[in-house]
Amino acid sequence: MKKTLALILALTLVFALAAPAAFADDAFKLGSSGPLTGGAAIYGISVMNGIQIAVDEINAMDDGFKFEFKSQDDEADSGDKAINAYNTLMDWGMQVMAGTVTSGSGITVAAQAFEDRTFMLTPSGSSPDLTADKDNAYQVCFTDPAQGTLSANVFAESFPGAKVAVIYRNDDAYSQGIRDTFVKEAAAKGLDVVYEGTFTDSTSTDFSVQLTAAQAAGADLIFLPIYYTPASVILQQANQMGYAPKFFGVDGMDGILTLEGFDTSLAEGVYLMTPFFAHADDERTQAFTAEYTKRFGEEPNQFAADGYDAAYILKAALQAAGCTPDMSAADICDALVEVITTISYDGVTGTGMTWKSTGEVSKDPIVVVIQDGAYVTPEF
Amino acid sequence: MNLKKRFKEAKSDYFTYAGVILAFIVISVLKANGGLNRSQTGLLVPICCYIVMAVSLNLTVGILGDLSLGHAGFMSVGAFAGVITAMGLYNVIPSAPVRLALAMIVGAFFAAVIGFLIGIPVLRLTGDYLAIVTLAFGEIIKELITCLLVGVDAEGLHIIFNVSGSKTATDLNLLEGGRVIIKGAQGATGTKTIASFTAGFILIMITLVIVQNLIRSRHGRAIMAVRDNRIAAEAVGIPVTRYKMMAFVTSAALAGAAGALFGLNYSNLAATKFDFNTSILVLVFVVLGGLGNIWGSIIATVILYILPEALRSFASYRMLIYAIVLIVVMLTTNNPVLKTYREQLREKFGKNKDKEATGA
Numbered sequence: 001m002k003k004t005l006a007l008i009l010a011l012t013l014v015f016a017l018a019a020p021a022a023f024a025d026d027a028f029k030l031g032s033s034g035p036l037t038g039g040a041a042i043y044g045i046s047v048m049n050g051i052q053i054a055v056d057e058i059n060a061m062d063d064g065f066k067f068e069f070k071s072q073d074d075e076a077d078s079g080d081k082a083i084n085a086y087n088t089l090m091d092w093g094m095q096v097m098a099g100t101v102t103s104g105s106g107i108t109v110a111a112q113a114f115e116d117r118t119f120m121l122t123p124s125g126s127s128p129d130l131t132a133d134k135d136n137a138y139q140v141c142f143t144d145p146a147q148g149t150l151s152a153n154v155f156a157e158s159f160p161g162a163k164v165a166v167i168y169r170n171d172d173a174y175s176q177g178i179r180d181t182f183v184k185e186a187a188a189k190g191l192d193v194v195y196e197g198t199f200t201d202s203t204s205t206d207f208s209v210q211l212t213a214a215q216a217a218g219a220d221l222i223f224l225p226i227y228y229t230p231a232s233v234i235l236q237q238a239n240q241m242g243y244a245p246k247f248f249g250v251d252g253m254d255g256i257l258t259l260e261g262f263d264t265s266l267a268e269g270v271y272l273m274t275p276f277f278a279h280a281d282d283e284r285t286q287a288f289t290a291e292y293t294k295r296f297g298e299e300p301n302q303f304a305a306d307g308y309d310a311a312y313i314l315k316a317a318l319q320a321a322g323c324t325p326d327m328s329a330a331d332i333c334d335a336l337v338e339v340i341t342t343i344s345y346d347g348v349t350g351t352g353m354t355w356k357s358t359g360e361v362s363k364d365p366i367v368v369v370i371q372d373g374a375y376v377t378p379e380f
Numbered sequence: 381m382n383l384k385k386r387f388k389e390a391k392s393d394y395f396t397y398a399g400v401i402l403a404f405i406v407i408s409v410l411k412a413n414g415g416l417n418r419s420q421t422g423l424l425v426p427i428c429c430y431i432v433m434a435v436s437l438n439l440t441v442g443i444l445g446d447l448s449l450g451h452a453g454f455m456s457v458g459a460f461a462g463v464i465t466a467m468g469l470y471n472v473i474p475s476a477p478v479r480l481a482l483a484m485i486v487g488a489f490f491a492a493v494i495g496f497l498i499g500i501p502v503l504r505l506t507g508d509y510l511a512i513v514t515l516a517f518g519e520i521i522k523e524l525i526t527c528l529l530v531g532v533d534a535e536g537l538h539i540i541f542n543v544s545g546s547k548t549a550t551d552l553n554l555l556e557g558g559r560v561i562i563k564g565a566q567g568a569t570g571t572k573t574i575a576s577f578t579a580g581f582i583l584i585m586i587t588l589v590i591v592q593n594l595i596r597s598r599h600g601r602a603i604m605a606v607r608d609n610r611i612a613a614e615a616v617g618i619p620v621t622r623y624k625m626m627a628f629v630t631s632a633a634l635a636g637a638a639g640a641l642f643g644l645n646y647s648n649l650a651a652t653k654f655d656f657n658t659s660i661l662v663l664v665f666v667v668l669g670g671l672g673n674i675w676g677s678i679i680a681t682v683i684l685y686i687l688p689e690a691l692r693s694f695a696s697y698r699m700l701i702y703a704i705v706l707i708v709v710m711l712t713t714n715n716p717v718l719k720t721y722r723e724q725l726r727e728k729f730g731k732n733k734d735k736e737a738t739g740a
Contacts, residue, residue: 037699073698078567079646079653080426084689087419104650107569111647129569129648171526171652173566180548196546200523201652
């Protein structure tokens with residue numbers, strides 16, 4: 001027992017000593033919160049890595065503009081943990097927030113940030129509720145309804161006459177949000193939705209029922225507004241059944257090629273809509289992908305790209321508003337709210353990004369298809 | 381039960397009340413003088429909620445002796461009933477404290493009703509079977525609330541039970557100026573937060589009065605008799621089911637009130653928050669504090685709730701260290717060597733012997 005205690009004490013001391021050194025006062029304090037532990041940690045860690053790269057690049061420029069960055073874990077919780085993470089950042093002296101990573105915690109934090117007058121730009125919180133009725137909350141990613149509408153448009157143009165099945169997760173706001181607008185738009189555009197299957201977090205390991213029903217309904221195009229982990233199971237099981245419809249995913253599908261233990265040949269021919277394409281031709285994306293791969297040993301996904309862009313967008317906005325690091329968070333917030341709708345930004349997740357006063361971003365999505373283990377622009 | 385022992389037990393109750401009141405006064409003074417930072421202030425209300433959760437679960441697990449793994453389900457029922465009440469009455473009752481009180485009462489009521497309905501089949505079971513059925517119940521509640529669409533407008537509440545998953549908030553057909561309270565999977569969004577630390581303190585005090593008096597009453601002794609030996613209790617004519625139900629429903633109602641307070645502290649609340657993990661978390665508070673030991677539940681809740689927050693400086697090692705600390709604490713509290721050592725200490729300082737002995 002004594003040995004264990006001694007070991008724990010020693011470990012504690014080591015961790016305490018390893019705390020990072022403090023920065024100078026001439027830097028803006030940039031905070032972000034997201035899931036860094038638990039099942040959704042992959043998204044949070046990607047975003048934080050993306051922000052970290054952007055912050056390091058910004059600090060290396062000699063234009064006198066500096067960020068000091070700190071991230072906190074909110075375990076993707078929409079209640080107490082989200083607020084605890086936000087409060088910890090506020091105690092640290094956060095002036096602008098590049099968070100949160102998930103929508104659920106974002107809605108909670110945004111309400112609190114609205115009261116406190118803290119400006120927040122969420123890299124990947126896609127729910128429209130996050131920005132609704134608040135002038136201080138903006139998004140880098142598409143909203144869920146926007147993805148639903150865009151998908152329905154692509155379906156109507158590129159797959160006319162297809163029999164569409166939708167498999168979505170009905171205990172997840174993201175999935176449900178996309179599905180709701182998709183089905184509404186699909187009906188308006190005369191698309192033939194022949195089957196809708198649902199699953200929940202606890203039933204995301206077996207899709208034989210949904211796939212059999214979709215096959216029986218004659219679906220030849222399956223829309224998957226879900227994240228890539230359950231999608232990988234669907235692809236596997238469909239393959240085992242010998243059922244080969246076209247699959248179409250949204251931005252949550254991004255990352256399926258880097259999923260461990262997944263046979264990527266199964267993802268061949270899968271369409272997905274993503275704002276980010278790691279192998280795009282432009283210089284910025286290539287530089288970002290190279291740096292990210294070098295540092296973290298894997299290709300960046302769209303979450304990392306969203307985080308990367310968020311830090312640069314905040315820099316552009318802070319400079320446009322003429323903010324200085326000695327201003328309070330509330331003053332910065334008011335100044336940023338004035339300018340955010342006037343700036344236009346070219347980043348790795350889109351060019352000519354502009355913001356509406358509702359908080360929503362305007363940018364073009366990219367539809368890609370997976371071929372030979374890489375994303376390529378599809379020919380319809 | 382002789383008078384002297386009763387007096388001593390009552391004394392330990394008064395110590396609990398005094399301790400909680402003292403903590404409230406100290407924290408309130410600190411808060412008023414700016415002695416607490418934001419994150420500490422932000423922890424106050426959830427700690428109050430979890431204390432009530434732990435004390436009420438202790439009634440089921442420690443006093444009644446039935447392992448319940450679905451306590452978060454009652455919290456969930458209370459939370460959503462409370463949010464619907466508070467948001468539904470938003471334009472009717474302008475006073476936030478009154479709405480909060482009403483929300484907690486409604487939350488407690490609905491949780492009690494559900495507790496009663498669940499109790500009918502569940503309390504026929506014992507041990508592992510009961511644990512599994514309560515676990516299933518917690519999951520069912522989560523799924524049901526995920527199907528719920530609720531809105532309010534000038535005509536009153538609109539509720540849709542969205543089983544097929546094909547309906548959305550627009551199907552509520554709210555009039556102009558109406559607001560959606562619960563949006564299915566997205567949970568309750570846009571809730572106006574009205575929970576306060578004072579309300580949390582009052583709720584803890586009410587919980588303590590109810591639970592401690594129940595334990596010390598005739599009913600409480602009957603409940604403990606059922607726990608200790610069901611057959612013997614039945615043989616002496618104690619209506620087992622009635623007393624089990626009494627403890628179970630009281631426990632559920634208190635959890636419901638705690639849920640309402642919790643729900644009204646955050647502007648967004650999804651049903652998935654109250655999953656199996658939350659039930660287990662509360663159970664950990666209870667087990668660590670000592671089964672049947674009310675005071676222990678309170679202390680354990682405070683420490684274990686603050687711990688992961690206090691460990692934030694360890695960044696990614698945070699949850700790992702939290703888990704290690706949990707294991708170490710569980711081992712040390714049950715270590716026979718340390719137990720004897722504690723006994724010796726206690727004999728040395730003599731006084732507290734009787735008080736500690738009640739925590740079985």
